[in-house]
Amino acid sequence: MQYLTPGTAILVTGATGGIGFEVARHAAADGAIVGVHGSRQESVDAAIARISELVPDAKLIGAPANFQEDGTTGPMVDRFAERAGKLDALVHCAITGAAGTQGLFRKTQPEAYARNAELVLGVFQQLSFAAYHHLAKQENGGTIVAYISDAGRFPAAHQTMLGSVFGGIISFVRNLGFEGAREKVRAHVISPSYVKDTPVFERFGVGGRGETAEKRAGLGLPSPSDLAPLTLFLCGPDATKMTGQVLSVNGGLNT
Numbered sequence: 001m002q003y004l005t006p007g008t009a010i011l012v013t014g015a016t017g018g019i020g021f022e023v024a025r026h027a028a029a030d031g032a033i034v035g036v037h038g039s040r041q042e043s044v045d046a047a048i049a050r051i052s053e054l055v056p057d058a059k060l061i062g063a064p065a066n067f068q069e070d071g072t073t074g075p076m077v078d079r080f081a082e083r084a085g086k087l088d089a090l091v092h093c094a095i096t097g098a099a100g101t102q103g104l105f106r107k108t109q110p111e112a113y114a115r116n117a118e119l120v121l122g123v124f125q126q127l128s129f130a131a132y133h134h135l136a137k138q139e140n141g142g143t144i145v146a147y148i149s150d151a152g153r154f155p156a157a158h159q160t161m162l163g164s165v166f167g168g169i170i171s172f173v174r175n176l177g178f179e180g181a182r183e184k185v186r187a188h189v190i191s192p193s194y195v196k197d198t199p200v201f202e203r204f205g206v207g208g209r210g211e212t213a214e215k216r217a218g219l220g221l222p223s224p225s226d227l228a229p230l231t232l233f234l235c236g237p238d239a240t241k242m243t244g245q246v247l248s249v250n251g252g253l254n255t
């Protein structure tokens with residue numbers, strides 16, 4: 001199924017990772033001009049080579065940027081928009097965060113909280129700020145989609161710090177969706193819980209939390225290929241009258 005108009009300029013952060021790669025691949029198959037972001041030139045080159053193999057006529061623009069380094073986010077968005085001639089959509093799949101903020105709250109390191117908020121919420125806000133100016137220029141506006149996790153919506157063990165910054169992204173997106181509507185700038189959040197066939201899921205290990213979740217999810221856990229169509233639908237011409245939505249895709253783990 002085709003979700004994007006051919007020629008749509010879509011920038012996917014984290015396109016070298018599990019979910020972002022699949023979003024970028026589907027977008028390329030729809031005939032979009034796809035910005036392939038990763039933290040390093042080598043990972044971006046490798047993702048471009050893989051997508052080109054799967055989608056021979058793919059229009060891909062490499063967009064490396066390490067978000068741990070100050071001043072990298074906005075210029076990366078501007079460079080892509082300049083090379084593509086415009087920006088119609090930004091999909092944020094990259095994972096950033098500071099060490100010392102994972103696990104049980106009482107074992108976290110308070111001195112890392114500010115940096116974590118800067119890397120997760122701040123990076124997304126900076127990307128959105130840069131994208132907004134390009135999206136608002138388009139006759140039909142444009143769309144921002146942020147990936148978070150269900151820790152931002154539902155309480156879960158060991159997720160106090162992660163949940164709080166993802167909760168911040170939800171609030172930011174809902175407000176931005178409301179405010180941006182007059183300029184046709186739309187914003188949404190997609191919130192998975194566990195996603196199979198990703199490096200993150202593999203880290204949970206055989207017999208670990210992922211396997212338990214798989215047993216609990218009545219619909220079965222999603223894979224990146226279950227998430228890409230929804231993502232592109234939100235960025236496409238059939239979703240121009242909706243904004244500010246938070247959509248969990250979690251196989252029925254939480255409702």
Ligand SMILES: NC(=O)c1ccc[n+]([C@@H]2O[C@H](COP(=O)([O-])OP(=O)(O)OC[C@H]3O[C@@H](n4cnc5c(N)ncnc54)[C@H](OP(=O)(O)O)[C@@H]3O)[C@@H](O)[C@H]2O)c1
Binds near residue numbers: 066147
């Ligand atoms: N997979 C899951 O089970 C799961 C569950 C719930 C929510 N999610 C959410 O879904 C989104 C995508 O997750 P994923 O599983 O696709 O992640 P992933 O496979 O681990 O990919 C992470 C991506 O982030 C990029 N990245 C890492 N450090 C970076 C940095 N310092 N600067 C810029 N980019 C950086 C990586 O680029 P390089 O490879 O170039 O370093 C890679 O493209 C995330 O928001 C995640 O929280 C995932």
